[in-house]
Amino acid sequence: MKNDQLYFHINLQLFADDGTGEKTEKATPRRREEARKKGQVFKSTDLNSAVILIAGTTAIFLSFPYMSESLGNFTRLFLLHRTTGDFDIAYASFIGLEAIKLMAHMIWPVFLATFVAALMISYLQVGFVFSAEPLSPKLSKINPIEGFKRIFSKRALVELVKSVLKVVVTGYIAYTVVRAKIHIFPLFVDMELLTMMKTMGSIVFEIAIKTGIAFVAIGVLDYIYQWYEHEKSLMMSKYDVKQEYKQTEGDPLVKSRQRQIQRDVAMRRMMAEVPKADVVITNPTHFAVALQYDAQFMEAPVVLAKGQDYIAQRIRELANQHDIIIVENPWLARTLFYTIDIGDTVPEELYQAVAEVLAFVYKQKQKI
Numbered sequence: 001m002k003n004d005q006l007y008f009h010i011n012l013q014l015f016a017d018d019g020t021g022e023k024t025e026k027a028t029p030r031r032r033e034e035a036r037k038k039g040q041v042f043k044s045t046d047l048n049s050a051v052i053l054i055a056g057t058t059a060i061f062l063s064f065p066y067m068s069e070s071l072g073n074f075t076r077l078f079l080l081h082r083t084t085g086d087f088d089i090a091y092a093s094f095i096g097l098e099a100i101k102l103m104a105h106m107i108w109p110v111f112l113a114t115f116v117a118a119l120m121i122s123y124l125q126v127g128f129v130f131s132a133e134p135l136s137p138k139l140s141k142i143n144p145i146e147g148f149k150r151i152f153s154k155r156a157l158v159e160l161v162k163s164v165l166k167v168v169v170t171g172y173i174a175y176t177v178v179r180a181k182i183h184i185f186p187l188f189v190d191m192e193l194l195t196m197m198k199t200m201g202s203i204v205f206e207i208a209i210k211t212g213i214a215f216v217a218i219g220v221l222d223y224i225y226q227w228y229e230h231e232k233s234l235m236m237s238k239y240d241v242k243q244e245y246k247q248t249e250g251d252p253l254v255k256s257r258q259r260q261i262q263r264d265v266a267m268r269r270m271m272a273e274v275p276k277a278d279v280v281i282t283n284p285t286h287f288a289v290a291l292q293y294d295a296q297f298m299e300a301p302v303v304l305a306k307g308q309d310y311i312a313q314r315i316r317e318l319a320n321q322h323d324i325i326i327v328e329n330p331w332l333a334r335t336l337f338y339t340i341d342i343g344d345t346v347p348e349e350l351y352q353a354v355a356e357v358l359a360f361v362y363k364q365k366q367k368i
Contacts, residue, residue, distance in 0.1 A: 022237060023235040023236055023237050023240075024235070024237065024238070025236045025237065025238060025240070025241050026235065026236075027231070027234035027235060027236060028236065028241065028244060030244060031234055031236060031240075031244065032234065035234055040230075040233075040234075041126040041230070042125075042126070042226040042229070042230030043122065043125040043126050043223070043226060044219045044220075044222040044223035044226050046162060046166075046218055046219040046222045047121060047125070047216065047219025047220065047222060047223050048118060048121050048122060048125075048219070049215065049219070050212050050213075050215030050216040050218070050219045051118075051120075051121040051212075051216065051219075052114050052117050052118050052121075053208065053211070053212040053215060054117075054208075054209065054212035054213070054216070055113045055114050055116070055117035056110055056113060056114045056117075057205060057208040057212060058113070058209075059109050059110040059112075059114070060110055060205075061201065061205045062109075063106075063109045063110065064201055066106075067106045068194065068197070070102060070105060070106055071102070071106070074098070074099070074102050078095050078098065125223070155229070158225065162218065162222060165218060166215065166218065169211065169214045169215075169218070170214075173207055173210045173211050173214065174211075177203060177206050177207045177210065178203070181203050184199060184203075270304075270305045270307075270342060271305065271314065271315075271318060273290070273304040273305055274290050274304060274305050274315055274318040274319065274322070274324070275318065275322040275324070276292055276304060277290035277291060277292050277305070277319070277324050278291060278292050278293055278324070278325075278358065278361060279291050279324065279325050279326075279327055279357060279358065279361045280315060280316060280319040280324055280325070280326045280327070281326075281327050281328075281329050281332055281336065281357060282312065282316060282326055282327070282328050282333055283312070283328075283330045283333045283334060284328040284330070285313075286308060286309060286312060287306075287307075287308055287312055287333040287334055288305075288306065288307055288311075288312035288313075288315040288316055288319075288333065289303060289305070289306040289333055289336040289337055289340075290303070290305040290306070290315055290319070291303060291304065291336075291346070291354065291357075291358075292304050293358060298345070299345065300345040300346050300348075300351065301345065301346045301354050301358070302343065302344070302345050302346075303336065303340050303341070303342055303343065303345075303346070304342070304343075306336065306337050306340075306342060308337065325361045325364055325365070327357050327360065327361065329353075329357060332350070332353050332354070335350065336350070
């Protein structure tokens with residue numbers, strides 16, 4: 001009872017709108033679900049870009065030997081060994097087609113790695129969400145006043161800070177890596193082309209990986225910020241919570257009235273069964289239980305009706321009106337009232353007590 005009173009008190013406090021419409025309440029599960037259906041989810045595009053950068057750079061570094069070998073084979077085959085014929089339009093078209101096939105073979109590992117990385121990081125952030133609502137045109141997007149507000153908004157300032165930070169971080173990483181490798185650049189004059197390309201590739205790879213790791217850290221911070229902004233945008237006022245409660249649970253007054261009607265219907269239905277009873281067992285005033293038993297069709301007596309105080313009085317009145325015998329047995333009346341629901345049969349442990357009552361009833365009827 002105390003828990004019910006506490007819950008009711010909390011709900012009353014929640015629904016007490018101060019009239020200002022200030023959004024001070026956390027979003028409800030329904031509010032979150034509706035926002036998700038509309039495509040309103042939070043994610044960090046910077047974190048996506050960082051993971052894609054690392055995945056793509058790693059794929060290029062690992063597949064670089066394969067790319068170099070494929071490109072070398074193509075050069076030797078088409079530019080050195082097949083130069084005996086005439087270089088006409090048909091041969092040029094053939095070489096162009098082969099070059100396209102070569103590029104496809106060279107870039108598919110990178111494309112696959114970046115696609116899988118983008119898919120995974122997006123799924124980890126927002127899960128599977130499909131909504132066409134973000135694609136629908138909105139007049140607010142072409143409103144110059146709203147656009148001006150977006151340019152000078154807090155979100156725009158945060159994006160500017162992130163962009164400047166990424167430029168500074170990228171520049172610093174590139175500077176430190178090049179400074180550490182500066183002694184290698186003069187040696188490029190005496191290096192073979194393939195060796196020089198591998199050396200430059202390792203330097204670029206180091207810069208890209210370190211930049212990607214730094215961008216991941218920025219992306220995590222951005223993810224936290226996006227979560228904060230998303231939670232803030234979903235907040236609700238007390239009035240919003242009250243209206244949602246009415247939509248989902250119904251108006252408390254209407255629900256209370258419906259429950260009262262259901263109780264009245266159930267009460268009338270129960271009272272209509274009392275005339276069919278063979279006996280009414282009472283406490284004698286606080287409890288009343290009406291039992292019916294037909295040996296030909298029932299395995300055990302059935303509880304047709306039961307009640308306490310006022311309802312018990314109504315059951316006794318109906319029993320008197322229909323000449324149903326009333327037996328006073330306080331212990332049995334309380335036991336039947338608290339342990340058996342309406343429509344259920346009497347359990348075996350009460351057979352003896354109920355049988356004695358029914359035997360008394362049958363003797364009384366025979367005397368009548």
